[in-house]
Amino acid sequence: MSWNLRGKYAIAGVGQSALGAVPGCTAVGLLCEAIKNALTDAGLQKGDVDGLITRGPDDVYCHHQRIGAALGLNVTFSTTLDNGGASQCLAVGMACMAIEAGLCHTVVCGYGRDSWSRTRSPEARMRVSLIPEPQQAKEFGPEFGFIGAAGMHALGAQRHMHLYGTTREQLGAIATTFRSHAQRNPAAQMREPLTMQQYLNARWIVEPFGLYDCSPVTDGAGAVVVTSAERARDLKRPPAYILAASSANNLKGWFADENMVQTAAKRSGEIAFGQAGVTPADIDTAQLYDCFTYMAMVQLEDYGFCKKGDGGAFAASGVLAMNGALPTNTSGGQLSEGHVEGMLQIVEAVRQVRHEHPADRRVADAQLALVSGHGGNTVCHSSLILGRQT
Amino acid sequence: MSGEFAWIAASGKGKVHSFVVYHRAYHPSLADAVPYVVALIELDEGPRMISNIVGCAAGEVRCDMPVEVTFENVSDSVVLPKFQPIGRS
Numbered sequence: 313m314s315w316n317l318r319g320k321y322a323i324a325g326v327g328q329s330a331l332g333a334v335p336g337c338t339a340v341g342l343l344c345e346a347i348k349n350a351l352t353d354a355g356l357q358k359g360d361v362d363g364l365i366t367r368g369p370d371d372v373y374c375h376h377q378r379i380g381a382a383l384g385l386n387v388t389f390s391t392t393l394d395n396g397g398a399s400q401c402l403a404v405g406m407a408c409m410a411i412e413a414g415l416c417h418t419v420v421c422g423y424g425r426d427s428w429s430r431t432r433s434p435e436a437r438m439r440v441s442l443i444p445e446p447q448q449a450k451e452f453g454p455e456f457g458f459i460g461a462a463g464m465h466a467l468g469a470q471r472h473m474h475l476y477g478t479t480r481e482q483l484g485a486i487a488t489t490f491r492s493h494a495q496r497n498p499a500a501q502m503r504e505p506l507t508m509q510q511y512l513n514a515r516w517i518v519e520p521f522g523l524y525d526c527s528p529v530t531d532g533a534g535a536v537v538v539t540s541a542e543r544a545r546d547l548k549r550p551p552a553y554i555l556a557a558s559s560a561n562n563l564k565g566w567f568a569d570e571n572m573v574q575t576a577a578k579r580s581g582e583i584a585f586g587q588a589g590v591t592p593a594d595i596d597t598a599q600l601y602d603c604f605t606y607m608a609m610v611q612l613e614d615y616g617f618c619k620k621g622d623g624g625a626f627a628a629s630g631v632l633a634m635n636g637a638l639p640t641n642t643s644g645g646q647l648s649e650g651h652v653e654g655m656l657q658i659v660e661a662v663r664q665v666r667h668e669h670p671a672d673r674r675v676a677d678a679q680l681a682l683v684s685g686h687g688g689n690t691v692c693h694s695s696l697i698l699g700r701q702t
Numbered sequence: 703m704s705g706e707f708a709w710i711a712a713s714g715k716g717k718v719h720s721f722v723v724y725h726r727a728y729h730p731s732l733a734d735a736v737p738y739v740v741a742l743i744e745l746d747e748g749p750r751m752i753s754n755i756v757g758c759a760a761g762e763v764r765c766d767m768p769v770e771v772t773f774e775n776v777s778d779s780v781v782l783p784k785f786q787p788i789g790r791s
Contacts, residue, residue: 455782456754458740459728467742471720474765519723519760567742567750572720 315556315587319702321408322544322551324418325354325537326659331650332501333428334531339368343424344382346533350420354537355548358383361537363410363419364390365403367653369426379422389416396687397601398559399423400534400654401694405557407538417539423655424533431529462526462604463518464690468572469606470520475573475621480520482624483605484511487524487647489632490602494644496634496673501528501650525605527651534655536662541702552662555680556587556697566690575607576693577614577684584682584695585616592616595697596678597664598638599657601686602645611684612640639675654685658696665700714771715788716745723760739763743785757786 327349329342337345343366351358364387368375375392379385389410393399400423407419453459472478488508494500506524514523544551560579562571585591592615602608609623617638618626632640643649643660650656661681663669683696721741727733739755741763755763756772769785776782 453752454729455776455780456740456752456784457724457729457732457735457738458752459724463722463724463740466722467720467740470722471765474720516723516725519725521722567719567752 317408317412317557318555318587318589319553319699320541321411321538321554322541323404323536323554323658323662323698324539324544324547324551325350325352325356325549326662327351327353327535328499328652328656328659329424329533331499331530331532331652334426335429337426337429337531339372339424339426339533340378340382342426342531342533343368343379343422343535346424346535347379347383347420347422350422350535350537353549356418356537358385360418361385361420362387362389363407363416365393365406365419365421367393367399367403367423369430387416389419394688395561395692395694396689397603397653398561398685398687398692398694400658401557401683401685401696402559404536404538404554404658404696405559405694408554408557411538411540418543419538420535421538422533422535423653425652426531427529427651428531460518462521464566465604465606466518466521468566468610468690469604472573472606472610473520476624478609478624480512480522481508482628483525483609484508485628486602486605486608486632487511489627490641490645491648493634493642493673494648497643497649500644500648501530502644502648521604521606524647527603527646530650530652532650532652532656534652534659536658550666550700552665552698552700553702554696555590555699555702556584556695558583558587559692559694561688561693562691571691573610574620575610575614575686576691577611577686577695580684580693580695581615584697588680588697588699590680590697595638595680595682597642597661597675598640598682599643599661599684600641600645601654601657601684602641602647603651603686605647607686608641608645611686615682615684634672634675642673642675653687657683657685661696661698665698667700710747712745712747716743716769716785718742718755718763718765718767718769719744719750720765721755721763741785743769753782754784755786756784762787
């Protein structure tokens with residue numbers, strides 16, 4: 313597979329909405345707020361946008377149309393993606409392809425959700441899932457009490473513990489490290505201190521996952537503006553050059569082969585490093601899709617930051633902290649900043665390669681950032697490598 | 703992949719590929735069931751399926767543990783295949 317788009321396109325602006333509990337605002341409203349912020353950040357007007365790739369709650373039909381209507385926007389290219397948490401990095405890659413194909417010039421990619429509000433409204437409290445009923449798996453599941461995304465991902469964590477001796481304390485190091493990052497991020501949803509003892513003493517969600525292995529339900533949105541590198545250089549902000557945009561999908565399923573302990577991140581990562589012409593050792597900061605602690609850990613292995621099976625010890629070594637060798641999820645990640653399906657991981661990677669954070673949140677001289685997206689029943693994966701230079 | 707499919711009788715034996723333990727009832731119908739074990743069973747014939755481990759304490763379940771099927775009558779019309787450690791029946 314060849315890729316000839318390296319450095320040809322860039323993210324020219326990023327934005328987000330308020331995060332956490334944002335009552336009175338719909339998922340569409342939150343995303344419109346994020347998009348307006350991203351356009352302002354880039355120094356662009358709504359009329360400059362001719363492409364739109366979005367994703368929102370699964371039960372919103374033709375989501376991009378709803379966003380276009382709310383913003384008052386006609387475009388030449390738009391679609392809604394359906395790869396779950398892998399959709400957001402994929403959207404950026406698709407934006408490059410659409411521009412390259414001559415379908416449009418400037419594409420807004422965004423994701424918004426109102427999950428906190430939904431799960432706290434009186435009628436929503438009776439629901440067991442945010443996935444609309446027609447999309448829920450029917451055969452072999454609820455009749456055995458197999459409910460929720462936590463159970464699905466926890467099966468992988470248990471298998472990893474069995475094969476490699478991974479421990480709860482090692483997963484806890486991920487939760488506590490990302491929380492310490494969120495404490496420096498005024499916008500983060502979860503900013504209270506989190507100790508290892510609190511992590512270990514928390515109630516089970518689905519063993520081996522306790523409360524702090526799981527990302528919170530969040531109201532929030534994020535958006536980025538993708539355009540040509542040439543155009544981005546003329547705009548307000550330093551461009552974050554898109555050096556790689558890849559995906560890989562283990563469509564045989566989470567339960568097939570050893571997919572629970574070696575995810576599609578491995579193949580997606582190999583493609584991304586090939587596209588960018590760099591190695592894992594060259595990456596200055598990683599923004600990983602951490603819906604659960606285990607998913608961040610297994611991706612550290614799959615991307616080749618450490619050997620298969622060593623992810624727990626690697627994470628517990630302190631390497632993921634702001635002063636570590638691979639500062640990871642520096643905004644707090646989905647576990648603590650808020651679960652916006654990976655969109656804020658892209659936003660944070662851009663901010664890091666732009667060197668715009670205050671000193672306590674800035675990765676020193678960040679040149680290369682890796683971003684991952686993961687989802688769609690935990691089989692779909694997508695990757696970006698963003699660079700300060702082409 | 704062949705388009706030829708056929709039903710075969712499975713031995714009912716397999717092993718626990720992985721498992722999780724639910725300590726909370728996320729649906730009212732499960733209130734009396736907690737704590738219960740949901741497992742991904744790998745049948746000796748190859749296919750993997752979600753089921754429950756019964757006949758032992760949740761704390762005794764291990765990955766790769768050999769198990770065999772036991773059928774549970776949930777109602778007059780519904781029978782669920784569950785699994786128990788081999789030798790416990």
